[in-house]
Amino acid sequence: MGSASAAQSPLVAYGNAMYGLDDSGSMGLPGTAESSGIQGAMQAALTTELSVEESASQMEAWAPRGALVAHFAEHQAGVNQLAVASSGLFFVSASSDSTTKVWDGRRLDRDVSFRSRLTYSGQGGKINAATTLPDSSSVVTGSSDGSVHLWRVDTVARSGGERFTGVTAQRQCSGEALGEALALAPWGHAAVLQSHARRGLSAWDLRAAEHAWALPYDPAQGVISCFVTDPASQNWVVTGSSRGVLCVWDLRFRLPVLSWQLGAGAGVDAMALALAPLPGERRGARGGGGGGASTGAPLLAVAAGEGEVGLWDCGEAQCRQVLRCARSAGVAAPAGPRRSVHVVTGPRARGAGAAPEPGARPLGVGELAGGARPAAGVAALLPTPSVMLTGGGDRVIRAWDGTAPERSYAVCAPPVPGEGAGGLGGVVTHSYAARGGAGGASVEERAAPAPAPGGSREERMAAAVAAETAAATCHAQAVSALARLDLRRAGGAASLLLSASRDGVIKAWR
Incomplete structure (x- = not known):
């Protein structure tokens, strides 16, 4: 802009x-x-200042191939979030089993023990959120009991790499009256932004161990379930609520700048800043003031509704593209025709006092408790400069290419239920195409069982092996978190996709 x-x-x-x-x-x-x-x-x-960090457009165009390299099953309950240290030394997994585990990030693909290095268990409740700080050793975790803890991962240098020696609790911010801690993100080097079910968004000053400020909070617009921050200068934040209200805030004045609401009363399940270009934009142009149709304003990926991700221009409150997953067998879906919550429209400017009115009904117990994601929804987003990675209730991890939909693909997908060994049917094939005109208003996925194998024994065995392989490598329950781990080694850099699910399993993919 x-x-x-x-x-x-x-x-x-x-x-x-x-x-x-x-x-x-x-x-x-x-x-x-x-x-x-x-x-x-x-x-x-x-x-x-309303632009994505320039260095993001220069990141390596990476996308996972879908080769499983590690499988971890230490957690006793679902993993809610993954967070990677900026140095890549470790990553953490926040779980509903009241623990946060620390995993070795430097040797992940070479580790044959498949065990975590450390466990932080000094916090009660379900650990809903986790984030790492810029110092590459500090971690902040938020719990369903309202508490937020700051702790440090201790290491010592040795030949061949660092050795993990323990965790040290540093500070904690108790907030039972604030409701569940739902999301966290670093804000500069000395503060953390946090959203609570009963308070909304606030900043915790880590130096003073107290809340520095809180944004005005209107419960009628729903619980702030997630938010996205300005990666460059901490001047703005976009919040998303359980009632589908999206709001751009100017943090210099702590006032709302622009707000709009999703259709069909759908709540926001996940948000992230999109890095990949839109149709009409050149590669690397997103957020860096590039060419094509880009406005230079942040492009926000919003997961809401039944398997939908909308790409919203935050400067114009305009949905530029929709990524729509196919309905999958074995996943409960709402009855009746599918209702889109992201409508591709023109700009919708709102003057002062013209914020959406989602209804004045009080917050329900379910909303105050963080709510439950729909079985067919997208629960995790991971943007890259080339694709948008998504995961959710149908256990499929997808890589979406908005500029060339036919290049989109499923990183992993479970087989369809059937009458074969173990109740498995055949594998599923996924295809993608642009819909809605020359501008590519949406990218639609179609999923269909692979053609039945021929009559020969070899063909039937090959089909059975493919189905068993898909069942063994994919998550057994809904995908709840995605993250990228960059491996920095003398022989060259490489990246892994980390995924986690509701049964506590973590997987790493090339």
Whole structure:
């Protein structure tokens, strides 16, 4: 997005209205240093700073092939989140079994023990969220009992790599009255943003071990189930709620800039900043002010509804593309025709006071407890510069290519139920195509059982082996978390896809 001009963007126009500025960005105090400073801050927060980190467009165009290299089954309950240290030394898994485990990230694909290195068990409740801090040794975890803990992974250097020696609890922020801790993210080097079921979004100052500030919270718009932060300058955040309300906040003033609501009353299950280009954009252009149709504003991937991911332009509140999963056999789906919650429309600017009104009914017990993701929904998103990786209730991990849908593919997919050995049928083939016109308004998936094998014994055996292999390598329950682990070695860099599921299993894929 450019600076304010005669053709102002809706985001800048709304920001001017919110802060009492006229069309030129002035507060009616021309010539004063105060008015100039406020005008400059507004333009910075609403224009040039609304972009994805430039280095993201220069990341290696990586996508997993679907080769399983590791399988971990230590957790006694579902894994809710995976977080990787910035150095790649370790990653952590937050689980509903009240533990957070630390795994060796440098030798993951060469580890034959398939065991974690450390376990942090000093926190009660289900561990819903985890994030690592920029120092590459500190971890912050949030629990269903409302507590948020800061702790450190201790290591010592040795020949051949670091040795993990223990975990050290540093600080904790108790918040039973705040409700469940639902999501966490670092905010600079000394603070963490956190969302709680009864408080909304707030910042925890790690130096003072207390809450620094909280954004205004309207329970009528639902529990803030997830959020995405500005990766470059910490000037903005986008929140998503259990009632489908998306809101862009200017953190310089801690006020809402733009908000809109998803259709069909669907709650937001997951969000992430998209890095891959849209149709009409060149590779590497997303977020870096590139060519094509890009506005330069962040492109937000929002998982909601029945197997849908919408790509929303945060500067215009406009859905640019929808990724739509096929209905899978064996997964409960809502009765009746499928209802889309992401509608590809033109810009929908909202003036001051024109926020959506999802209803004034009070929050239910289910919402205050974090809610339950629908069986057919997408629960995990992992953006890369080339594809968007998704996982959810149908146990399929997909790699979506929005610019060339035919290049999209399933990283792993379970076989269909059948009458074969172990109740297995055949493998499933997945195909992808653009729908909705030349602009590629949506990418639709079709899933169908592979053709029945021929009459020969060899063909039947090959089909049975393929089904058994798919069943053995795929997750047995819903995929709940995805992460990328970069392996940095003298022989060259490589990357692994980490996935976790509701039965506590973690897998690593090339």
